[in-house]
Amino acid sequence: MTPLVRIQTADIDAARELQALAGRSGDAGAIATFSGHVRADGGLDALTLEHYPGMTEREIARHVAEAESKWPLLGATIIHRIGRLVPGERIVFVAVASAHRRAAFEACAFLMDHLKTRAPFWKREERGAHSQWVEARAADEEAAGRWRK
Amino acid sequence: MTPLVRIQTADIDAARELQALAGRSGDAGAIATFSGHVRADGGLDALTLEHYPGMTEREIARHVAEAESKWPLLGATIIHRIGRLVPGERIVFVAVASAHRRAAFEACAFLMDHLKTRAPFWKREERGAHSQWVEARAADEEAAGRWRK
Amino acid sequence: MNLLYFAWVRQKIGKTEERIELPVNVASVRALAEYLRGRGAGYEEVFSDLARLRVAVNQEHVSFDASLAANDEVAFFPPVTGG
């Protein structure tokens, strides 16, 4: 299984990516997806994302390999945006195809938890004239940690 | 939150449904989806689904209400096909929007587990000239049971 | 009382639905199943083993111990297999 991994400034066409994954995943009975969107809470005006080119792709490839060692996957798509995004815009799209739903759901959640805590992306948030780097959340670390039990 | 629930013979345009859910779910940071497809395993030629009109919609509404009591949901779409479907075709599409990913993932899995074990649908499978009713799987009951713990 | 049948229950009985008068001594789903069992070979086959059957009263899953009223809609079917 060769995953599709892309880091891009352009918007993510989740609809097309979902169709494409279904098309290349053979006899997949189950496709789980996750779309993350920028939220306007706390008066957020925009997020700007940067990443570590090269490491990002290698790190995500490691997550996919680990997911494949845990669940029988038939296909995976991981697309993450960088640059400046305003509320409502899609930041991330993860889709996983498997024969059965439990594997698809769990692998999709696993990949998201690892994108949040291991992939080298950083967010800076703008609120009016003020901007600051987003702090990592302990809850995300806990979410990723549950896969190691 | 008013869910979109539809039982239809027509194909499901998951792409359009995903966009529509994002559009009507306010400040949703997270959308989890599940697509179930007919698998060709064991030489399956087709599935034919029937349901109990009226009860199906009421039962799914109960599942959504129960999910809303467990997780803060911003939107939900549940579409299930009936009639004759061949391998590769989409049978079911469930999408859930919430502020955060854990709620979206869990509610989506919860709704799928209950569609499998509580919503009044029945599948008949065709293999060559032979056809038979699909038997319920204990694994699906167990999957639904874990939400009651 | 309106009775509905689905999947192989429908096929064995040969009807999708039928109206019956609820007999006065039939107060539960279990008693109704026992009563229906006597209506012919298809019914006998369907209602001889309730462990293979599920039932809904007024479009809600219930156990065979559920009680019945004259105008209830009662549906008999195998364990569901959607999704």
Added chain:
Amino acid sequence: MNLLYFAWVRQKIGKTEERIELPVNVASVRALAEYLRGRGAGYEEVFSDLARLRVAVNQEHVSFDASLAANDEVAFFPPVTGG
């Protein structure tokens, strides 16, 4: 040795990357951080509290105890916040 900085580490140091010669007595990431701390005010601010920092060597997450070789690519950054 190639050094890369991201997010507020990059901003405080004022560079995205730089090449240095690995001093002979610097054998671990922790020793490298201590060495870099002496290079100016921005460095001092970044490397005074390693608990707030994360590090990757050759594009892989490592601990501050990881050892170093002359041609390694070493990146310093805050805990990641993608997804």
